[in-house]
Amino acid sequence: MPKEWTRKQERQYEHIKDSAQERGAGTGRAKEIASRTVNKNRAQAGQSRTASRTSTRDISPQRRGGLRSGTGGPKGPTRDQLYNEARQRNIEGRSKMTKSELARALGKS
Template identity: 80%
Template sequence: MPKEWTDKQERQYEHIKDSAEDRGAGPRRAEEIGARIVNKNRARAGQTKTASRTSLTGKSPQQRGGQRSGRGGPKGLTRDQLYNEAKQRNIKGRSKMTKSQLAAALGKD
């Protein structure tokens, strides 16, 4: 790890790396995730010579909680899950409804 890191930042890096590996990331990807988070925190604290604009503005990685991570696909329940809930609530016309119509009928839009 870089010489500039404090003992606390080193411990934070190890914790993040282990956590990422536990979630299924490979060892190299886990190291990258840990280093990026620690380095971004260092930039926000003014401990680096240079920092990107995105490192200085917006939420910290801890506050963001993965909001920008992962795939950008659809979120929420699947159409089948919505359909089954509508069936349990005995909503009429559910078989002809789309996912968005089911969500609206269930009040989940």
């Protein structure tokens, strides 16, 4: 940790790093996430010599909380999961149905 960091920032770094590792990030990635977060907070507080425009004008990383992380993925069960449930319920014509048709037949749409 850089010597410019306060004790509070060091504690924050350790906490963020540990949390990232608990979520499954590797050691290197966890350190990167933690240091970027602390450095961005330092930049917003005017404690760093150089800071990007994004760092100083954006909302804090804690408040943002992953708003820009890849959360636009598929929603709900997969087609295979729906198909298996349809097979268990003995719904006819299931093999030719699309995901949305399977969901409708199962009453999930």
